Amino acid sequence: AVLRRSEFAEQRWANGLGVTREIAVDRTPDAAHHAQNAAPFRWRLSMADLAAPGGPFSMLHGIDRSLTLLEGTGVTLAVDGAAPVALEINSPFAFPGDVKTDCNVGSATGRDLNAMWDRSRCTASVNVVTAPTAVDFPVESAVAFA
DSSP: OEEOGGGSEEEEOTTSSOEEEEEEEEOOOOGGGOSTTOOSOSEEEEEEEEETTEEEOOOOTTEEEEEEEEEOSSEEEEETTOOOEEOOBTOOEEEETTSOEEEEEOSSEEEEEEEEEETTTOOOOOOOOOOSSOOOOOTTOOOEEO
16 A cells, blocks of 8 residues: 555654654454553654754663664764764664663654564564665565655
């Protein structure tokens, strides 16, 4: 399926400091993971607009993340007290979602693609495909977006 940004459901961030647009989510319950701190989804794909100066990311227990900067310059992430990492356009950056993470937005605005998954139930990766012409996706592909 090809999904367009105008079709994405808008939601507030868990920390209330911004807005994300949910592209796709798997909320399939798993009987083995009904603990009080279980993640509310198996995996989730969303897009968010970033605005200077940035700020702290929401803490999401048991969740791993991959953030891909789609637009903007000077965006950095400081994860779990480590030195800030400069994000580059179309270069996925994976990190745990349940550690202190601070974002600094150097330019006035930016946009990212965020993949999140419950590490106890699945794994995921983000691969960026660039091509000068149309790209054919295999029939078994779950999601493509434009």
